[in-house]
Each structure stands twice: as structure tokens, then as C-alpha cells.
Amino acid sequence: MELELRHLRMVLAIAEAGSVTKAAASLGLAQPALTTQLQRIERILGGPLFTRDRRGVAPTPLGDLVLARARVLIPAVTGLHDEASELITAGGDARYRLGATNGPIVAGLVRRLGDAHPGGPVSIHSTWSENEVAQMTVAGRLDYAVVGACSTPPGVLPAGLTWRAISIDAVWVLLNDEHPLAGRDEVGLGELAGEAWITAPGDGCFLECFAAACAREGFAPRSPTSIDASSAFDMVAGGSAVALCQGLVRSAPGTVAVPLRGVPLRWRHLLGWDPDGPAAAHAAEVFGYAVEAYLEIVGQRPRYERWLATQPSLGVQKSVSLLRRPGRAGGRGDAMIA
Structure with missing residues (x-):
């Protein structure tokens, strides 16, 4: 299994929400499903991306690295999709x-x-x-x-x-x-x-x-x-x-x-x-x-x-x-x- 863009979106959603439960709600996923996905992502990358306590989650150094890349890659790929969609639409077919x-x-x-x-x-x-x-x-x-x-x-x-x-x-x-x-x-x-x-x-x-x-x-x-x-x-x-x-x-x-x-x-x-x-x-x-x-x-x-x-x-x-x-x-x- 390889790291995919949707994995980065999940990690970013968790960081922005401050908890897996809130991130799952924003993504339209069940909380256990998102937890399972996070565990798979962490196995791919070789270490934990967040620490957890009563206040929620906080990124580890590895998590900070992944988040920094995600904040660059996600907008870039989203823009590519939008521009490609506009190009196809302009063709009228x-x-x-x-x-x-x-x-x-x-x-x-x-x-x-x-x-x-x-x-x-x-x-x-x-x-x-x-x-x-x-x-x-x-x-x-x-x-x-x-x-x-x-x-x-x-x-x-x-x-x-x-x-x-x-x-x-x-x-x-x-x-x-x-x-x-x-x-x-x-x-x-x-x-x-x-x-x-x-x-x-x-x-x-x-x-x-x-x-x-x-x-x-x-x-x-x-x-x-x-x-x-x-x-x-x-x-x-x-x-x-x-x-x-x-x-x-x-x-x-x-x-x-x-x-x-x-x-x-x-x-x-x-x-x-x-x-x-x-x-x-x-x-x-x-x-x-x-x-x-x-x-x-x-x-x-x-x-x-x-x-x-x-x-x-x-x-x-x-x-x-x-x-x-x-x-x-x-x-x-x-x-x-x-």
C-alpha cells in the first residue's frame, strides 16, 4: 500500500480538527474507520503522526513534516483537477x-x-x-x-x-x-x-x-x-x-x-x-x-x-x-x- 493524496487530506483534517472524532465527522466517515486509516498511514510512513491526550491530538515531528508537504501538495493537485475540468468543459463534448x-x-x-x-x-x-x-x-x-x-x-x-x-x-x-x-x-x-x-x-x-x-x-x-x-x-x-x-x-x-x-x-x-x-x-x-x-x-x-x-x-x-x-x-x- 502506497501513500495517496486522500491520506494527506485525512491527516490534514485530523490536525485542523484537533481530534480524530471531529475529523471523522467533517470527512463523513465513521470514527473507527478514520482511526483504522490513520493507523495504516502511520505504518506506511514508519511512525506515529500524532500524540494523544485528554485535549485531543498534536502532531509529532514526523506529523509536522507530513502536514507541511500536505499543505503544498493538496492545493496544487486540486488546482490541476479544476483547470483540467475547465479545459474539458470548454470543449463542449x-x-x-x-x-x-x-x-x-x-x-x-x-x-x-x-x-x-x-x-x-x-x-x-x-x-x-x-x-x-x-x-x-x-x-x-x-x-x-x-x-x-x-x-x-x-x-x-x-x-x-x-x-x-x-x-x-x-x-x-x-x-x-x-x-x-x-x-x-x-x-x-x-x-x-x-x-x-x-x-x-x-x-x-x-x-x-x-x-x-x-x-x-x-x-x-x-x-x-x-x-x-x-x-x-x-x-x-x-x-x-x-x-x-x-x-x-x-x-x-x-x-x-x-x-x-x-x-x-x-x-x-x-x-x-x-x-x-x-x-x-x-x-x-x-x-x-x-x-x-x-x-x-x-x-x-x-x-x-x-x-x-x-x-x-x-x-x-x-x-x-x-x-x-x-x-x-x-x-x-x-x-x-x-
């Missing part, structure tokens, strides 16, 4: 600036937009942070947000976007192909109570949803380790952990994805845009291509396609209303292995 988190449908969506608009401005900003994508869309630096979440509209994201569910899918579990449960048609979540868990990085509260699902099964899981998808496949293939994954997860040597009995967790692929901005005029087109890309991936996953046919409440929704998120609320986020 429809823009398709997509921001996307961990998910399997993005490549097909970009390909379809490129085919429909050859030579047109189609671009992709990829990150694992749902909040970053949503913030950039609200700010006009992106036209469309493609994110994963447990609910529609997604919680703990900035206000002002319209959200539409491309699909609703089940969360499965990725096992080593020699795991005792690997040959089952489905697995109860409680049967995995003693396992070490891994997930892909995310800044929402999917982990809280997972913990709640486990509590309903009568156990408290080990805290999952967030790790990139490639390493997650390696760990599962090596037999050292199991992974929460999307039902659309790709196959990989040494692993097998198995449905969780009763669908205790669901995952939505969502498209978001500013209903008052120029992107609204082309949202139906982008949504249609996103659905096509999803169905293409389903067709490439025969086991999931067969299983999905038995689940009428999942997959592409026959009647989906547009949901404009009026404000922040407790919510769902985070990511899984795609």
Missing part, C-alpha cells in the same frame, strides 16, 4: 469521467462507452475509497461514481448525489480448494467461526455489517485483515485465511468461492451522479452500459449465473427507482475481494 472502487464491471463499462463515443473523453479514476470517489463526483471532478455498498443509497458518503443500483449481489466466501467445506453447495456463516478472515481495503462499514451478521449466527469473528486482492488470493490458496468476496469473484488456482447460506450479506454495485450537473443528461446511457457490463460478467461466471437464477431478489433489479441522497447517515461501505 459530453464527458465520461468515471471514478470506481473495487468491482468487476468497470472494464466493460469503460469499453462500451469508448465504443459508443470513439475519440471521446472517457477516463477512469480508480481507488478503493468510496468516499474519495463520491467527494470528487460532488465536487465536479468526476462525472459518475461506480462504487460498492451494502445499501442504496450508500451511507457515510457526501450528500447531493443520485444513486441507482446496477445490481444486488450476494457475498460469498473464498476458500482454499482443499478446505473441508470447499466441496459444499453452500456454507453457514457459523461454520466458519474459527477462521482467519481477509477483505479488500475500504473506508465504509462493511466490516460492521459482517460483524453484525456473525453476531446473528452466535459468534464474534476475528477482526478481518484488509489486503489487496492479489495477495488475498495467494493467502487463501495457501490455506492461511478465508476471504469475504463478491459472488462475481473470478476463479483463481487453489481457491473456490462458495455461497453463504441464507445470504446473510448483500453487496450492491451502484452508479452515482450529480442530478443538477451535466452528467445527469447521460446518466441513463451510462447506467444501461453498466447493466450490460454486469450481465456480461455474470455470463462468464457459470456457477454464479446458475445460483443467481434461483434468487429472484438478487441480480439486476426489474424496477429500480432513482434515489437522491439528502444527507449523511449511518451506512454501509467497505470493499470485498472482486
Whole structure:
């Protein structure tokens, strides 16, 4: 994991707010999620950035160095985005600036937009942070947000976007192909109570949803380790952990994805845009291509396609209303292995 601009924004927000709790509120994040992010940033940089006492937080010498650089870099990059946006807008063409988190449908969506608009401005900003994508869309630096979440509209994201569910899918579990449960048609979540868990990085509260699902099964899981998808496949293939994954997860040597009995967790692929901005005029087109890309991936996953046919409440929704998120609320986020 490398240091990114959004990490610097988090550090700066903590310093300006004087506490992690106040900074989390200003960023639209849950306080535990921001604390986890700060710990990851400190591991990247090799030391603590803040000291903590009853009065709040104060930067360490390392923190002062990071803050000094952040106060230079953030305005510079923000200015670059603004000037680029103005340049594209001046051209008068429809823009398709997509921001996307961990998910399997993005490549097909970009390909379809490129085919429909050859030579047109189609671009992709990829990150694992749902909040970053949503913030950039609200700010006009992106036209469309493609994110994963447990609910529609997604919680703990900035206000002002319209959200539409491309699909609703089940969360499965990725096992080593020699795991005792690997040959089952489905697995109860409680049967995995003693396992070490891994997930892909995310800044929402999917982990809280997972913990709640486990509590309903009568156990408290080990805290999952967030790790990139490639390493997650390696760990599962090596037999050292199991992974929460999307039902659309790709196959990989040494692993097998198995449905969780009763669908205790669901995952939505969502498209978001500013209903008052120029992107609204082309949202139906982008949504249609996103659905096509999803169905293409389903067709490439025969086991999931067969299983999905038995689940009428999942997959592409026959009647989906547009949901404009009026404000922040407790919510769902985070990511899984795609």
C-alpha cells in the first residue's frame, strides 16, 4: 500500500480538527474507520503522526513534516483537477469521467462507452475509497461514481448525489480448494467461526455489517485483515485465511468461492451522479452500459449465473427507482475481494 493524496487530506483534517472524532465527522466517515486509516498511514510512513491526550491530538515531528508537504501538495493537485475540468468543459463534448472502487464491471463499462463515443473523453479514476470517489463526483471532478455498498443509497458518503443500483449481489466466501467445506453447495456463516478472515481495503462499514451478521449466527469473528486482492488470493490458496468476496469473484488456482447460506450479506454495485450537473443528461446511457457490463460478467461466471437464477431478489433489479441522497447517515461501505 502506497501513500495517496486522500491520506494527506485525512491527516490534514485530523490536525485542523484537533481530534480524530471531529475529523471523522467533517470527512463523513465513521470514527473507527478514520482511526483504522490513520493507523495504516502511520505504518506506511514508519511512525506515529500524532500524540494523544485528554485535549485531543498534536502532531509529532514526523506529523509536522507530513502536514507541511500536505499543505503544498493538496492545493496544487486540486488546482490541476479544476483547470483540467475547465479545459474539458470548454470543449463542449459530453464527458465520461468515471471514478470506481473495487468491482468487476468497470472494464466493460469503460469499453462500451469508448465504443459508443470513439475519440471521446472517457477516463477512469480508480481507488478503493468510496468516499474519495463520491467527494470528487460532488465536487465536479468526476462525472459518475461506480462504487460498492451494502445499501442504496450508500451511507457515510457526501450528500447531493443520485444513486441507482446496477445490481444486488450476494457475498460469498473464498476458500482454499482443499478446505473441508470447499466441496459444499453452500456454507453457514457459523461454520466458519474459527477462521482467519481477509477483505479488500475500504473506508465504509462493511466490516460492521459482517460483524453484525456473525453476531446473528452466535459468534464474534476475528477482526478481518484488509489486503489487496492479489495477495488475498495467494493467502487463501495457501490455506492461511478465508476471504469475504463478491459472488462475481473470478476463479483463481487453489481457491473456490462458495455461497453463504441464507445470504446473510448483500453487496450492491451502484452508479452515482450529480442530478443538477451535466452528467445527469447521460446518466441513463451510462447506467444501461453498466447493466450490460454486469450481465456480461455474470455470463462468464457459470456457477454464479446458475445460483443467481434461483434468487429472484438478487441480480439486476426489474424496477429500480432513482434515489437522491439528502444527507449523511449511518451506512454501509467497505470493499470485498472482486
